[in-house]
Amino acid sequence: MEAIIRTGDGGPEVLQLSEVPAPKPTATQLLVDVHATALNRADLIQRRGGYPPPPGDADILGLEIAGTVAAVGRAVEGVSEGDRVFGLVGGGGYAAQAVIDYRMAMPIPDGWRFEEAAAVPEVFFTANENIFTLGELAAGEAILIHAGGSGVGTAGIQISHHAGANVFVTAGTSGKIHKCKTLGAIEGINYKTADFVAEIEHLTGGEGVDVVLDFIGAPYLEQNLSILKTKGRLLQVGLIGGATAEIDLGTLMRKRLKIIGSVMRPQSIDEKIAITQRFVDQWLPELKNGTLKPVIDSVFPLAEARQAHTYMEANRNFGKIILKLK
Ligand SMILES: NC(=O)c1ccc[n+]([C@@H]2O[C@H](COP(=O)([O-])OP(=O)(O)OC[C@H]3O[C@@H](n4cnc5c(N)ncnc54)[C@H](OP(=O)(O)O)[C@@H]3O)[C@@H](O)[C@H]2O)c1
Known part of the structure; x- marks a missing residue:
């Protein structure tokens, strides 16, 4: 699959579009065809060699995804191939496919574009x-x-x-x-x-x-x-x-x-499921009805991840910078 990899620790120039093996979902994970992901300030730190992913999570940058389910692990309940989902991941968002625990994958509200969904979780x-x-x-x-x-x-x-x-x-x-x-x-x-x-x-x-x-x-x-x-x-x-x-x-x-x-990334799956649920209960209804909105500054194609990082590093964004894959 296509993914942005780091060729070393450093500036945006270390980001490179490459072919890498696709991840394999565990029993409780979904394999997702990623349509959109988003930048976070932490990605800049990880690109420079800090802020490592938790053990077991992808080394590829990207803390949130929105896409369609391509395959489900054998213990997954209530989610099927083809469903549109979004959520937080420990890493791996800057890639054509990523895995996410099914209990952290939220259905994308009807009428939402993948870019909007990718702008929300983190x-x-x-x-x-x-x-x-x-x-x-x-x-x-x-x-x-x-x-x-x-x-x-x-x-x-x-x-x-x-x-x-x-x-x-x-x-x-x-x-x-x-x-x-x-x-x-x-x-x-x-x-x-x-x-x-x-x-x-x-x-x-x-x-x-x-x-x-x-x-x-x-x-x-x-x-x-x-x-x-x-x-x-x-x-x-x-x-x-x-x-x-x-x-x-x-x-x-x-x-x-x-x-x-507090830092969210290193927390356990159980803690992140609870974090997801508190958001779903408290704020997702307000996002669905338009009272709150994802704030999107700009959308870059995945291949332009370098430009997107340069843009964030210059503090030019107001709200989220999206990377679009499809
Ligand atoms: N602990 C966690 O779990 C967690 C999770 C997510 C994010 N975060 C942290 O939350 C922060 C925001 O993340 P984000 O992805 O939303 O960031 P972002 O969109 O990149 O925005 C960061 C903004 O901070 C301002 N800034 C930069 N350097 C500054 C400085 N020296 N003094 C004052 N303001 C400065 C800039 O806006 P101006 O133009 O106004 O200067 C910049 O646009 C980051 O520090 C990130 O690491 C923490």
Whole structure:
């Protein structure tokens, strides 16, 4: 089958379209003809040699797929050849065929294109798990979502707004901030031209926010803690700016704060099935009825994975970058 492989660790030039053996489904897996997959920031890290797939998962990049079922393992129930499915995978998305545990494969809603389905799993699962399952954001609370124009940001803004929270974002351009507002953000802060701590204090009348969803890490840690209200929660989901920082633990104690970190990829199949189910119960109906939407920035053919990576690395996307195979 055709797949994008890495010829080494490095920049987009290490990505190459090649012929590789197709995967074989285990008893509980589906073999899927992939019609669309999507980029995630983690793919850039894996391309450079970090963020390895969990044991047993494909070394090929790609954390989510949408396609049609080509074959089913002998213990699979309720899914048949030809069904249109989408879901999260541990790896292997940038390929003509991929395997997925049948309990993590969701039926693609009627009327959806494969590109729309491929834009959903990683970012909506990540946003839901962090903001609600771990962060316990409640209606009427305030949340600051950094990198509001990221894939995860665009999902997080929508679900937080829909849940009745007051959503603030940071982003690097006024164009991205404008688009974040169309998704439900009350206000956006251009972190390149303004101090987000001073802006949040101003926007919240000095109160601060209940939850911060952060991908930047070390350079923002102290500032994030400073804008949290008493009993606030910081969700650490990415480390774009660095991993090591010093904080005043007194702040943590005085304000009774929680810092919660998580990574989805290495979690067990059972945990990922539960993550999938929470998304299906909570948000899939709202996506089906159009209240929420997958935010697609651009679509590249699989053969142009290099260009797609260069585009993401330049921070040009608002929402998801799709790779289309068929
Ligand atoms: N823990 C998990 O399970 C998990 C799962 C999925 C994703 N993630 C993490 O979530 C983050 C978003 O992923 P994604 O795929 O949605 O990303 P994405 O679409 O590539 O968006 C990332 C955005 O971050 C902003 N950015 C880049 N460098 C920055 C910096 N130094 N300071 C401030 N902002 C910066 C850029 O927007 P601007 O133009 O606004 O600067 C960029 O477009 C990544 O860190 C990823 O690793 C974690």
